[in-house]
Each structure stands twice: as structure tokens, then as C-alpha cells.
Amino acid sequence: MDVIDFHSHVLPGIDDGSRNLDTTAGMLGMCYDNGVKTMIATPHFYAEHDRIEVFLERRQNAYEQVADLGLEKSPKLRLGAEVAYFKGISKAEKIPLLTIQDTDIMLLEMPFYTWDKSVIYEVRELIEKRHLRLIIAHLERYIKLSGNKPAIAELLELPVIVQVNAGSLLDWKQRGAILKLFKAGKAQLLGSDCHGMNHRPPNLWLGREVIRQKLGSDILDKIDEFGNGLL
Numbered sequence: 119m120d121v122i123d124f125h126s127h128v129l130p131g132i133d134d135g136s137r138n139l140d141t142t143a144g145m146l147g148m149c150y151d152n153g154v155k156t157m158i159a160t161p162h163f164y165a166e167h168d169r170i171e172v173f174l175e176r177r178q179n180a181y182e183q184v185a186d187l188g189l190e191k192s193p194k195l196r197l198g199a200e201v202a203y204f205k206g207i208s209k210a211e212k213i214p215l216l217t218i219q220d221t222d223i224m225l226l227e228m229p230f231y232t233w234d235k236s237v238i239y240e241v242r243e244l245i246e247k248r249h250l251r252l253i254i255a256h257l258e259r260y261i262k263l264s265g266n267k268p269a270i271a272e273l274l275e276l277p278v279i280v281q282v283n284a285g286s287l288l289d290w291k292q293r294g295a296i297l298k299l300f301k302a303g304k305a306q307l308l309g310s311d312c313h314g315m316n317h318r319p320p321n322l323w324l325g326r327e328v329i330r331q332k333l334g335s336d337i338l339d340k341i342d343e344f345g346n347g348l349l
């Protein structure tokens with residue numbers, strides 16, 4: 119079964135992630151050496167500054183530059199996007215174009231303000247009316263928003279997939295709450311959310327090691343089974 123990184127900013131020059139091809143090659147090599155077999159490339163998509171077609175063209179160009187390197191030691195890349203929530207997202211006609219390649223699954227970045235009813239309503243619409251499956255990016259980051267706990271509980275009532283950043287498991291202040299989520303089956307996936315070689319480097323395997331030590335390999339197997347089943 120492949121070890122899959124579900125969240126990465128590994129494509130060069132497309133967002134605040136990898137700045138250039140050298141950095142991308144370094145990140146991919148490091149992931150390969152540490153057992154990552156598949157990486158979902160999820161550059162940021164912000165509807166307020168971008169159009170979907172233009173974004174997809176930029177993403178394709180970046181991907182082709184990486185493919186042209188012909189790296190032998192690299193995880194397989196699958197294209198996706200980290201789509202930032204915006205008002206009206208559930209009605210945006212072309213939103214399904216932003217799903218992970220060959221799937222109906224979209225990585226959704228939720229707002230960094232306390233979620234009101236309309237946020238949960240639109241997430242529900244994306245699932246029920248637009249028939250998308252949603253991975254909620256780094257859920258742990260929204261738990262910190264003041265007054266957001268009731269909305270998170272409402273979100274978790276929906277059939278969403280929850281991704282956690284591997285790096286958050288390295289932070290002892292966050293670790294306990296995240297481990298509880300995995301134990302309770304409320305979180306299913308890990309991603310590195312890597313942005314470069316120095317700042318926010320790839321670290322999926324470090325988060326996996328914390329899970330192995332604290333919860334045992336069974337939970338890691340579950341994460342891998344679930345992730346492989348999605349692709």
C-alpha cells in the first residue's frame with residue numbers, strides 16, 4: 119500500500135510553496151527517501167485572485183516542468199488544489215474542475231474566521247447538491263479559532279474526510295487532541311502541507327512516527343488503507 123501525502127505545495131512557482139524547480143526536486147527526493155509513494159500536489163486556489171481556467175493552465179505548466187526533469191527518485195504526483203472557501207463556492211459552476219485528478223474529491227481550506235451558518239450550509243451543498251467528496255484541510259487549525267467549536271462539531275456531522283498536518287503532531291500542545299481525533303475515527307488522512315526545503319519542509323514520516331509510537335501501527339494501516347481507497 120502506498121504512503122500518500124494528501125496535501126503539498128510542491129509544484130514550483132505557483133503559490134507560496136516551492137519557489138523553483140531545484141526546490142521541488144529536493145522536496146520530491148526527500149519524500150522518496152522517506153517512503154512517500156504518492157504526493158497530491160495541492161497548490162492554493164483563491165477565487166478572489168484567480169480564475170479556475172488560468173489556475174489550471176499554470177498548474178499544468180508547473181507540472182510539466184517537473185515531469186521534464188525525469189526524476190528517478192520521486193513519488194508519483196497527482197494533481198489537485200487546496201481550494202479556499204469563498205462565499206458562493208457551492209454555486210460556482212466550474213468548482214468540480216478543482217478536484218484531485220481522476221476523483222470527485224476536493225481539498226477544501228476552510229475560512230480562518232469563526233464559521234457562521236452559511237459556511238456549514240455551503241459545505242453541505244457541495245456534498246449533497248454538487249456531489250463532491252470533501253477533504254477538510256488541516257482541521258486542527260480551525261479548532262484554535264475562538265468560538266468555532268460548535269461549528270466544527272456541525273461540520274463533523276457531515277460525511278467529510280478530515281486531513282491533519284503531520285507537523286501538528288510534532289507540537290506537543292496540539293498532539294493530544296489530534297491523536298484523539300484519529301483514535302475516534304474523526305480524522306482519516308495525513309498531509310505534510312510542505313512549502314519548501316527550509317520553511318515548512320516535507321515531514322509526513324515524522325508525523326507518522328508519532329502516530330506509530332502513540333497509537334500503534336494499526337492506526338497507520340487504517341490511514342493508508344483509507345487513503346489508497348480514495349485514489
Ligand SMILES: [Fe+2]
Nearest residue numbers: 125127200311
Ligand atoms: Fe496548504
